[in-house]
Amino acid sequence: MSSKVVTRFAPSPTGLLHLGTYRTAIFSYLYAKKNNGTFVLRIEDTDKERSKKEYEENIIESLKWLGLDYDQFYRQSDNLDRHKFYLEKMIKEGKAYISKEEAKDGTGEIKELVRFKNPNIDITFHDEIKGEVKMNTTDLNDFVIARNLNEPLFHLAVVIDDFEEGITHVIRGEDHVSNTPRQILIQRAIGAPTPIYAHLPLVLGADKLKLSKRRGALPITSYKDMGFLPEAILNGVAFVGWNPGTDKEIFTHDELVKDFDLSKVQKSPAVFNEEKLNWFNKEHMKLLSTEEVNKNILENLPENMRNVKLVPIIFERITKWGDIKNMVSVGELDFFFKQPEYDKSKLIYKNVQSSTLNISENINKAISVLEELNENNFTKENVKEVLMKIADSLESRGELLHPVRFALSGLDKSPDPFVIAEVLGKNETLARLQKAI
Ligand code: GLU
Numbered sequence: 177m178s179s180k181v182v183t184r185f186a187p188s189p190t191g192l193l194h195l196g197t198y199r200t201a202i203f204s205y206l207y208a209k210k211n212n213g214t215f216v217l218r219i220e221d222t223d224k225e226r227s228k229k230e231y232e233e234n235i236i237e238s239l240k241w242l243g244l245d246y247d248q249f250y251r252q253s254d255n256l257d258r259h260k261f262y263l264e265k266m267i268k269e270g271k272a273y274i275s276k277e278e279a280k281d282g283t284g285e286i287k288e289l290v291r292f293k294n295p296n297i298d299i300t301f302h303d304e305i306k307g308e309v310k311m312n313t314t315d316l317n318d319f320v321i322a323r324n325l326n327e328p329l330f331h332l333a334v335v336i337d338d339f340e341e342g343i344t345h346v347i348r349g350e351d352h353v354s355n356t357p358r359q360i361l362i363q364r365a366i367g368a369p370t371p372i373y374a375h376l377p378l379v380l381g382a383d384k385l386k387l388s389k390r391r392g393a394l395p396i397t398s399y400k401d402m403g404f405l406p407e408a409i410l411n412g413v414a415f416v417g418w419n420p421g422t423d424k425e426i427f428t429h430d431e432l433v434k435d436f437d438l439s440k441v442q443k444s445p446a447v448f449n450e451e452k453l454n455w456f457n458k459e460h461m462k463l464l465s466t467e468e469v470n471k472n473i474l475e476n477l478p479e480n481m482r483n484v485k486l487v488p489i490i491f492e493r494i495t496k497w498g499d500i501k502n503m504v505s506v507g508e509l510d511f512f513f514k515q516p517e518y519d520k521s522k523l524i525y526k527n528v529q530s531s532t533l534n535i536s537e538n539i540n541k542a543i544s545v546l547e548e549l550n551e552n553n554f555t556k557e558n559v560k561e562v563l564m565k566i567a568d569s570l571e572s573r574g575e576l577l578h579p580v581r582f583a584l585s586g587l588d589k590s591p592d593p594f595v596i597a598e599v600l601g602k603n604e605t606l607a608r609l610q611k612a613i
Contacts, residue, residue, distance in 0.1 A: 181213030183345045185239075185246075186334070188220045189231035194393035195448060196379035197349075198238065199413050203376060204347040205244045206414065206436035216341055217246035221253045222333050238396035241406050243429050250341060252333055259328040262336050262366050263290060263321070271365040272321060290322035292362065299357040304374035304438050311357045319358060331358050339368035347374045347438070374438055378445040379416055387448055403476070403497030404453070405460045412456035417446030426459045454495040461491075476500035481509060485599045489591050512599055515608060516586025523612055525578040536613045538576045539583065541566050543609050546602070554602045556594040563594065583612035 185201040187193055208215040217239065221227035232251075239246065266272035272292050279285040296314040303309050321332040328336075338346060353375045363370050379387045387393045399409050411427050419425075420435045427435065461469070473490050474482045476497050481504065490509075494500060503509055510516075524535055545562040546554075563580065567573040581593035584605065590596065597605045 181208055181211040181344050182216060182342050183208040183213065183347055184216035184218050184338070184341065184343050185244075186218045186220050186337075186348070187235055188223065188226075189228060189235060190223065190226040191231055191389065192234055192395035192397070193231075193238070194387065194389050194395055195399075195409075195413050195416070196387040196393060198242065198396050199379060199416050200347065200349055200376060201239060201244055202242070202410060202414050203374075203418070203436075203438070203441070204345075205246075206432055207345060207347060207374075207438055209433045210436050213344075214247045215244070216248045216250065216343065218250040218252060218337060218341065220330075220333070221251060222328065222330070224253075227253075234395065234397060238400075241400050242396065242410050243406055244410075248341070250337065252337060255333070255337055255340070256326060256328070258340060259322075259333055259336055260325050263325055263328065263332070266292075266365055269365075273318075275318075288324055289320050290324065291318040292321045292358075292365070294318050294361065299360050301356060301360060301370060301373060303353075304372060305377070305441055305443060306353070306375055309353065309356070311354075313357050313361060316358060321362065331355060331362060335359050335362040335368065336366065338371060339363070339366065343371050345374065346371045347376065350375045350377055374441070376441060377417055377443060380445050380447045382447065382449065384447065393448075399453075401498070403499070404457050405496075408457040408460035409453070411460065412453045415452075415456075416448050417442050426456070426463075428463075458495045461495075472497050473500060477509075478504060481513065483512070483599065486512065489595055489599070492591075511585045511587060511590070512596070515611065518582070518586035520612075522588075523579045523582050525572070525574040534575070535579050538566070538570070539579055539609050539613050542576060542580050543606060543613075546597070546606060546609070549602065551602045554598060554605075556598040559597045559605075560594040579612065580609065584608050 183204040185204050187197060187201075205215045207213070217236075219232050219235065221232065263272065267274065267290070270293065272290055275289050275291045276286055277289055279287050294313055294316055296312075298310060298312050300308060300310040319331075320329060322328045337343075356373060356375075360370055381387045381391055381393065383391070385391065389395075396409065400406070407429060410429060411425075411432065414427070414432055414436070415425065418436070418441045420437070421440055464472075469491060470484060470487050473487050474484065477486070477490075477500060486509065490500060490503065493503065542563055545566065546559065549558055549562065563576065564573075567576040570576055577593060581590060581596070584593055584596045584600065585591075600608070
């Protein structure tokens with residue numbers, strides 16, 4: 177038997193899937209790639225009413241964005257012929273049977289269902305995460321495996337498809353543990369080998385309840401829209417319930433493939449922390465080249481604000497590209513482009529008893545040293561050097577630095593005055609200081 181690893185991600189396209197679901201995709205992908213194996217995407221769309229094309233498209237877009245390339249693609253609804261083939265075979269061999277039953281909807285209508293002939297035995301299987309799992313199948317009765325020969329139900333379709341697609345490792349959410357004995361019974365009935373199972377512990381939200389869309393868990397594409405980096409989401413989500421056992425937290429795609437280890441997946445439920453995702457994103461932003469940072473920041477600014485000198489100031493204040501739009505919309509950057517209006521009493525450095533007179537005196541001193549600087553040398557370093565000389569001669573540096581900063585920005589909180597001066601340039605800086613006086 178070939179030992180090539182084949183894993184799959186088998187989502188049902190019945191909604192926009194959230195991070196918790198993609199963690200399953202990430203682990204299946206990493207496990208396959210780590211072992212030079214094959215990663216399969218199978219869209220489980222046999223529930224005709226609830227499955228929608230747009231959700232399938234969203235799954236494909238999300239995997240692509242995350243960089244989880246699949247080697248094979250299947251759609252379960254394309255496999256109805258082989259489902260039927262096995263159903264008929266099982267019926268012929270007495271392992272399943274057609275049962276005529278009254279519909280439960282109260283219409284009294286008689287329906288034909290296909291039931292599995294349950295041998296009522298103990299099923300034991302090894303789970304890579306949970307260890308040995310044992311269940312008695314008697315309580316499952318002769319469970320239904322198809323509505324009719326053309327409409328297979330979940331357990332049957334999963335087992336046949338996993339078998340036909342050569343899946344060796346079924347990595348999926350813990351909610352499927354209780355389905356596994358039924359699926360193993362079907363495997364035995366059709367002569368399929370039992371794959372290796374790994375059931376991943378639940379993902380909980382900050383409130384320690386199961387992460388769900390209803391309680392605020394977002395689809396992957398929302399993170400894309402918010403301007404997160406795909407590598408950061410990949411890294412951050414991989415760390416929900418897994419870590420390499422070292423202090424290293426920042427991993428690129430290739431490093432994850434290299435270091436991923438199913439045996440290090442934690443056994444208890446994992447808590448997803450949205451804040452931590454911002455941290456991962458910022459760390460990944462720091463790995464980008466200056467050109468990439470410049471490009472992304474400038475692209476997210478309105479055209480009239482695209483000044484490359486703003487890049488470091490903005491970079492320091494954001495955790496994702498989408499934050500730039502917020503900075504712009506609340507007017508946080510406006511003072512770079514127009515003279516601020518402000519309450520002049522705020523020019524006074526608040527912790528120091530100083531008269532208005534020496535504030536204007538101090539600003540005047542600043543003007544005279546800045547006038548000496550050449551327009552071309554008006555850099556934050558040079559501005560800092562000349563201003564600090566004056567500031568250091570005062571009782572408190574704030575007596576100079578506060579009024580200068582405030583005169584330039586008109587804001588209680590802003591970047592330091594040297595940085596602002598460089599962005600504004602010599603003329604505008606002097607004009608604002610004059611106005612303050
Ligand atoms: N289609 C199933 C789901 O979305 C997953 C089936 C499986 O992984 O075995 O939950």
